[in-house]
Amino acid sequence: MINDKYLKPYNHADYEDNIYKTWNDSGYFNPDNLPGEREETFSIILPPPNANGNLHAGHGSDFVLKDIMARYHRMLGKKTLMIPGADHAGFETQGVYEKKLQKEGRSRFGMNRQELYDEIYDFVMEHKGNMEEQVKRLGTSCDWSRNTFTLQPNIVSKVENTFMQMYEDGMIYRGKRSIHWNPKFKTSLADIETKFEDRTEPFYYFQYGPFEIATSRPETKFGDKYVVMHPDDKRYSKYKEGDTFEAEWINGKVTATILKDEVIDMEFGTGVMTITPWHDLTDFEIAERHNLEYEQIIDLDGKLMDIAEEFAGQKVHIARPEVVKKLQKKGLVTKIEEKHTHAVRICERTGVILEPQLMDQWFVKMKPLTQMALKALDEKKLYFVSEQFEKTFRHWMENPIDWNISRQIVWGIQIPAWFKNKGKENEEIKVQKEKPNGDGWIQDTDTFDTWFSSGQWPLLTLGFPDGKDFKTFYPTTVMETGRDLIFKWVPRMIMFGLYLAKDVPFKDIYLHGMVLDGKGVKMSKSKGNTLSPIDLGDEFGMDATRMSFVIGNTPGRDMPLPVDKVRGYKKFSNKIWNIARFIYENTDGFDYQNFDTSKLTETENIIIKEVKNIKLEVGKNIEDYKLYMGAEDAYHYVWHTLADKILEESKEALGNKTTAEDKKNKQYMLLTIFGEILKMLHPFMPFITEEIWSDFPIENKDLLMVESWN
RNA sequence: GGGCGCUUAGCUCAGUUGGCUAGAGCAUCUCGUUUACACCGAGGAGGCCAGGGGUUCGAGUCCCUUAGCGCCCACCA
Numbered sequence: 001m002i003n004d005k006y007l008k009p010y011n012h013a014d015y016e017d018n019i020y021k022t023w024n025d026s027g028y029f030n031p032d033n034l035p036g037e038r039e040e041t042f043s044i045i046l047p048p049p050n051a052n053g054n055l056h057a058g059h060g061s062d063f064v065l066k067d068i069m070a071r072y073h074r075m076l077g078k079k080t081l082m083i084p085g086a087d088h089a090g091f092e093t094q095g096v097y098e099k100k101l102q103k104e105g106r107s108r109f110g111m112n113r114q115e116l117y118d119e120i121y122d123f124v125m126e127h128k129g130n131m132e133e134q135v136k137r138l139g140t141s142c143d144w145s146r147n148t149f150t151l152q153p154n155i156v157s158k159v160e161n162t163f164m165q166m167y168e169d170g171m172i173y174r175g176k177r178s179i180h181w182n183p184k185f186k187t188s189l190a191d192i193e194t195k196f197e198d199r200t201e202p203f204y205y206f207q208y209g210p211f212e213i214a215t216s217r218p219e220t221k222f223g224d225k226y227v228v229m230h231p232d233d234k235r236y237s238k239y240k241e242g243d244t245f246e247a248e249w250i251n252g253k254v255t256a257t258i259l260k261d262e263v264i265d266m267e268f269g270t271g272v273m274t275i276t277p278w279h280d281l282t283d284f285e286i287a288e289r290h291n292l293e294y295e296q297i298i299d300l301d302g303k304l305m306d307i308a309e310e311f312a313g314q315k316v317h318i319a320r321p322e323v324v325k326k327l328q329k330k331g332l333v334t335k336i337e338e339k340h341t342h343a344v345r346i347c348e349r350t351g352v353i354l355e356p357q358l359m360d361q362w363f364v365k366m367k368p369l370t371q372m373a374l375k376a377l378d379e380k381k382l383y384f385v386s387e388q389f390e391k392t393f394r395h396w397m398e399n400p401i402d403w404n405i406s407r408q409i410v411w412g413i414q415i416p417a418w419f420k421n422k423g424k425e426n427e428e429i430k431v432q433k434e435k436p437n438g439d440g441w442i443q444d445t446d447t448f449d450t451w452f453s454s455g456q457w458p459l460l461t462l463g464f465p466d467g468k469d470f471k472t473f474y475p476t477t478v479m480e481t482g483r484d485l486i487f488k489w490v491p492r493m494i495m496f497g498l499y500l501a502k503d504v505p506f507k508d509i510y511l512h513g514m515v516l517d518g519k520g521v522k523m524s525k526s527k528g529n530t531l532s533p534i535d536l537g538d539e540f541g542m543d544a545t546r547m548s549f550v551i552g553n554t555p556g557r558d559m560p561l562p563v564d565k566v567r568g569y570k571k572f573s574n575k576i577w578n579i580a581r582f583i584y585e586n587t588d589g590f591d592y593q594n595f596d597t598s599k600l601t602e603t604e605n606i607i608i609k610e611v612k613n614i615k616l617e618v619g620k621n622i623e624d625y626k627l628y629m630g631a632e633d634a635y636h637y638v639w640h641t642l643a644d645k646i647l648e649e650s651k652e653a654l655g656n657k658t659t660a661e662d663k664k665n666k667q668y669m670l671l672t673i674f675g676e677i678l679k680m681l682h683p684f685m686p687f688i689t690e691e692i693w694s695d696f697p698i699e700n701k702d703l704l705m706v707e708s709w710n
Numbered sequence: 711g712g713g714c715g716c717u718u719a720g721c722u723c724a725g726u727u728g729g730c731u732a733g734a735g736c737a738u739c740u741c742g743u744u745u746a747c748a749c750c751g752a753g754g755a756g757g758c759c760a761g762g763g764g765u766u767c768g769a770g771u772c773c774c775u776u777a778g779c780g781c782c783c784a785c786c787a
Contacts, residue, residue, distance in 0.1 A: 009749070178785095196784085203787095215787060228787090265786055273787045282785040342786075356785095388714055392782075395713070399783095487783090514781095520722080551735085552723060556715090558781085560722060564736060571749040582746035626726075632734070644751075651745060 002584045003695055010577035012541030015691045020136055023690075028706050029143045031079045035706055042073035043081040043473035045458050045506075046135075046142055047481050047489070048150065050089035053096070053127060055134045057515040057523055057561065058482055060533035063138045064549040065512060065627060066480045070141055071683040072622045073477075075709040081473055082142035083461045084135060086128050088150045090412035090450040091193070092349055095185060097123055097411070108410075109186075113445070117410045121151075134534050139542055139686050141705065146469070148461045150453045151413065155460050159453045160416045160433055162500065167431045171365050171499075172405075174417075174429065178277075178284040179404050181357040182347050183302035187408040188361060189347060190449055191401055192487050194354060196343035203340030204324060205270065207332045209247030209256055211236075214269030216342060217276075218327070219319040222250055222307050223295050224274035228286060231260040233271050248330065250323060251309045261286050279356050298355055316355075362415060362446070366400035369495040373397050376494065376504050385510040385625045386556030389486055396487060405449045412447030419444065455492030458505035465501070478625075479506040483513055483556055510625050511556055515549070518562030536566050543685035544569035550631045550684060572635060573688050576681070579643055580692045583670050586654045590667045592697045597668070599661065604669045607646060611637070611673045615680040619709060622683065631684050638677050646673065671697065679707055 005014075027033035031041075044066050049059060066082065074080035097120045098108055108116055128149065135142070148155065166172040179188040205214050211227055229236045243258045256274075263282060264271065277287035277294035287294050297307055304311050304319050311319045327333050345354045374397050376382055377390070384390040406415060418441045420428040430436045435443070453460070462470040475497070481489065490509060497505035516522055517529040524530065536545040547569035553559050600608075614637045621630035652658060653666040675696060682689040682704050693704035701707075 006746085009747085213787085217787080263785080263787095268786055275787085280785075280787075282787070285785075343784090345785090392714065395783080484782095518722090554724080557723095562722070562736085565722080567749085568735065571747095574749045575747065578747035578750090580746085585746070624726085629724080629726090632724080636734075643747085647746075648744090648751085655745065 002581070002588055006577065006581035006584060010541075010574045010688065012543065012573065012687065013538075016137070016139075016537075016542055016687045019687050019690050020139065023141065023703065023705055024136075024144065026703055026705075028074075028703065029082075029141050030145055031081045031143070034074070034079060035702065036077065038077060038079040040078045041081070041473055041477070042070065042076075042078040043083075043462075043476040044070055044478055044480065045461055045476055046082060046084050046140070047485075048085035048087035048148075048454060048457065049131055049135070050087055050092055053131070055131060055138075055533055057531045057533060059134075060138070060536075060545070060549045061512045061515055061553060061559075062481065063135060063140045064533075064546045065510070065553065067138070067140045067142075067686075068546075068550060068627055068631075068683045069478065069480070069622060071686060071705060072619060072709065074141070074705065075679065075682065075707060076619070077708060079472070081146075081469070082140070083146050083148065084132070084140070084142040084144060085148040085457070085461060086131065086150070087450065087454050088124065088412060090407060090447060091185075091187065091189075091409060092450075093124060094120065094409045094411040095349055098185070113410050120411050137534055137537055137542060139546065141686075146461065150450075150460075155453070156413050157433075158460055158464070159413050159448065159456065162456060162496070163416060163448070163452075164431055164433075165500075166364065171368065172362060173365065174360060174362050176358050176360050177363065177402075177404070178281045178356050179359055179361055180345060180347075180354040181300065181359070182350065182352050183300065183355050184352045185347070185350060185409075186300060188357075188359060188404055188406065189354065190404050190451075193348050194345050195348045197346050198341050199344045200339050200341045203269075203337040203342075204333065205335035205337075206327060207334055208249065208274060209245045210239075211272045212270045212334055213272050213274050215273070216340060217316075217320070218323045219304065219308075219311070219316050220276045220279050220297050221274060221323075222304075222309075222311075223278075223297055224249075224276055225254055225256045226259050226275050226287075226290075226292060227256055227272055228259045228261050228264055228275055229272045230262060230264040230266045233264070233266050235271065248332065250326060259286070259290055261289065278358050281356055284356070284358065294358070296358070298357075300357070302355055361404050362406040362417075364403040364405055366402050369499060370397040370400040370491075372498040373491060373494050376498060381504045381507065382494065383508050385508060386483075388556060389483065389509070389511050392486060393491065396491065403449075405452045406444070406446040407449055408446055410445075410447065412450065413453060415444040415446050415448060417444040418442065451488060451492050454489060456496045456500070458493055458497060459500055470501075474501065475504050476506045478508040478510055480510040480512065483511040486511060508625070512553055513556055513558035516558050516560045518560055518564070520558075520560040531561060531563075536563075540566045540570040541573050541687070543573050543688045546686075547572065547631060547635070547684060550627050551635070553628050555625060572639065573685070575639055575643060576685070576688055576692070579638070579647065579674070580695070582647060583674050584695060587667045587671055587697065590664065590671075590697070592668065592671050593699065595664065595668045600665055600669065604665055608669060608672050611642075611676045611680075615676055615709070618680050634677070634680050634684065638681065642673060642677060646670070678704060679709060682707075 046066060047062060070080050070082045101107060180194050181188055201216055203214060203216050204218050205212055239258050241258060241260045244255055247254055247256050275283035275286055277284040278296045279298055297305060298316060299305050302315055304314050306312050311322060346352060347354055377394065416431060416433045418430045418436050420440045422428055435441055458476055462474050464470045493505045497503060514522065521529060533545055544566055548561060548566040614633060618630040618634050650666040650670060653662045656663060678689045678693050690704045
């Protein structure tokens with residue numbers, strides 16, 4: 001008799017959790033337990049989601065696309081491994097936690113290091129578990145026995161090893177460089193963690209000795225004693241490099257020196273500027289080229305220092321109008337353009353205006369690493385599925401900027417370096433894990449940039465250098481991730497892989513676009529237009545949600561996700577359910593396994609052959625990274641060929657209106673086709689297909705997730 | 711300033727190496743309750759594939775160009 005469950009509409013909530021548990025308990029998520037002999041491997045590293053919150057729509061694409069690939073290749077008979085993990089997400093997590101502290105009226109300043117670390121650790125562990133439950137809800141077929149967290153001791157140890165090796169190899173140096181300083185969160189940031197925002201502010205013209213200079217930041221000008229102009233600027237040809245002059249300035253007379261440098265834009269402002277090397281990258285580079293001295297004007301809290309005299313201790317934005325007022329009194333202001341729009345560098349995560357500062361920091365020399373990446377690209381060891389990204393990647397690799405890897409936060413892996421103060425500005429450095437012998441050694445309080453550890457993710461999760469998984473699964477088959485990570489994550493993994501393991505960490509690079517809201521607008525918490533894949537799963541079923549994330553998701557292109565789309569695939573789930581009901585009802589008692597297939601008519605054989613062809617086609621689309629097309633073809637066949645045509649046309653025979661033999665043929669044919677479409681749909685819609693497969697009339701069958709695709 | 715990409719049915723988008731009488735989903739219109747499913751079926755309407763030029767037997771697809779839109783990168787004081 002047909003199982004009663006088919007007599008009512010499909011209700012995903014009744015099945016999904018149990019099915020995931022069955023898969024997980026089967027052990028098949030672990031490639032070591034898969035049935036049969038499996039030579040070929042398929043491996044994919046899951047991006048470790050930040051362990052500080054919930055999954056968002058972007059994670060939907062992330063996990064669904066990868067899981068479709070993994071499930072397909074597992075069914076193809078490959079030794080398939082998906083490794084889950086979590087990233088401590090240093091700066092971001094600490095930022096989230098600091099907001100929490102703020103709400104509680106507390107602050108990280110004043111807490112000791114260990115205390116703060118422990119609190120964040122507990123906070124993250126709580127959310128990490130939550131996040132993992134959500135990854136499971138999506139149906140992700142990853143091996144939880146290999147779950148990895150960036151701050152677990154063996155991972156920390158390996159990250160430290162990498163740093164020490166790079167230091168020994170001369171790939172890492174410590175130096176005073178202009179870095180982007182976040183004065184509110186008190187940490188430096190790498191270039192890619194910053195962005196520009198247009199601000200409209202007054203633009204001031206001042207008389208500085210014989211010159212008129214223009215600036216948008218008068219409050220930094222206290223220590224300026226060089227004026228710079230373009231060597232070809234005819235207006236200033238009578239001034240020679242190295243000439244000095246006296247100028248009345250903010251706090252009295254200064255002696256200034258003339259410099260010529262080609263970075264000066266003759267068209268901009270007056271073509272003359274003064275420089276503040278400590279707080280401006282361009283100025284710093286000029287100072288370096290001309291071997292100049294420089295001094296700090298603004299402290300790490302964003303306040304003016306003693307050099308500002310009467311303004312000392314004021315925050316920069318407070319001091320600015322005051323400085324201008326004073327200059328006005330002195331008659332040194334020649335012009336003010338009220339509305340000058342220029343780009344201000346801000347912190348990508350917190351929106352805080354960044355202050356360039358010169359600080360001692362750890363840097364990775366990028367040039368040798370990017371050269372390795374370019375070589376791998378030229379040798380075709382890397383393949384970008386959406387080829388427009390290859391150009392972007394190449395461009396970035398050809399113009400590297402040394403990477404600042406130290407962060408002044410506690411939430412991360414502390415840098416294994418020790419300092420001993422030997423007088424002013426003179427310290428001895430040792431790079432090692434343990435405290436060196438002798439007195440006076442203090443460990444660097446900085447931690448690594450998060451991307452320093454996550455950039456090694458394929459190596460770390462597979463147990464480089466001597467782990468069994470590393471030997472079996474490296475390089476991994478494909479890196480599938482969001483296109484926004486082409487600068488942040490992807491190149492770092494490639495460079496670390498090439499540097500440490502002498503081989504690329506993955507062959508194919510599939511970058512998907514961003515998930516937008518139903519109107520095509522970027523989702524953001526502030527706009528309130530975010531969608532959670534978990535909520536969608538609750539309402540429409542995870543299979544329907546997965547279909548919404550794959551159909552229309554072409555490589556590299558952004559994809560709007562209207563809720564109606566998900567609703568549409570919920571209908572599809574129900575359609576499949578009803579097809580099952582119809583077929584199971586009409587084949588009740590039919591001995592499928594012992595049917596003599598030689599009795600099938602030619603037409604029936606053709607119909608069976610057709611579904612097998614469609615399935616091969618769907619598989620080929622998955623292999624070619626056209627997952628959206630595979631899903632669409634499968635959908636279309638099931639609904640408009642199987643349900644609308646084949647089922648309808650078989651009703652006559654099934655209703656005993658023809659011959660008994662014809663009926664048996666049709667029963668066999670329908671079950672065969674149905675078995676094929678369950679396999680074909682499984683990578684996309686794993687829950688409902690697994691559930692229906694459990695009633696398929698074959699004895700001693702295994703789970704659908706390990707059934708053979710062919 | 712540099713780079714990448716987009717413009718196809720009312721809406722959201724597919725359209726692989728040029729062969730298309732240009733497709734899908736949603737929306738819309740007409741009809742229909744028949745061994746599953748109204749979370750359904752049958753049928754229909756709807757497009758000079760952004761504009762212009764070129765290559766070709768043949769162009770939505772390749773080249774040039776114009777216009778509009780989007781994203782990324784960048785030290786304009």
